[in-house]
Amino acid sequence: MAFQILLNIVLAYLWMFIKVSFDPVSFVKGYLFGLVVIFVLRRFFRSRFYLFRIWSFIKLTLIFLKELLLSNIAIVKIVLKPKLTMHPGIFALQTNLTKDWQITLLSSLITLTPGTLVIDISEDNRTLFVHAMDIGEVQDEISGIKNTFEKAILEVSR
């Protein structure tokens, strides 16, 4: 991905040298033309066309923001309830992610989801231990959310 971006910048500079006009507008023009060239030649690169990956990263950021908002609403509901009726607990969550940055990202996402907080990660990086605010009713739902997160993270790193 980094190679494709670098190549795109080089193509933009090439455009600027061809046009003999060194201003930001022609840089942007050259960048767009280079984007088209890289898209046409995408089957010669080992990784996929890099705009797709940037798009999935943007999607991941939007999920992050949405979950942050929902988790705050959930916390406010629990705190302002007159009686404390939740059942907290710690459950184990198996993960398929292997790289360190993926696991860090997943645990940050889990920490920002409604009512869950990562406590520990096992030594072989396969299991996350998650403290949940209300474990009885949400566990299925939470595992569903995790699947979407894991999928989004895998989408970014594909």
Place this chain on the structure above:
Amino acid sequence: MNVLVNFLIGFFILCGALLCLIASFGVIRLPDVYTRNHAASKAATLGVMLILLGTFLYFFTLEGHVNSRLILGIAFLFMTSPISGHLINRAAYNSGVKLWDQSIRDDLREYNKKMLNKSSVD
């Protein structure tokens, strides 16, 4: 337009302050370290982020001044606060702070026991 933006600024800052207040209520009310950490690490994060966003909008609309430090502050807060919540929880668990007595399961204790047994066998 200007009225709308002013309304938005007021909304952001008031919402942020309210969330911080509710987070501090949560820290007082909730029963143990872990549940308190839920309140502190989520509600306070969004609260401070909203206040910073309102401040950014205020200086942008009234003075025409783009303060990029506020945006950076939001990004840094967004990245660091879940990690700090995780670390505090982990330190509490490893130093033996008990869960609330109405907690219903604890997979981590079993895991730790298993690891301890394995290391004593080795």
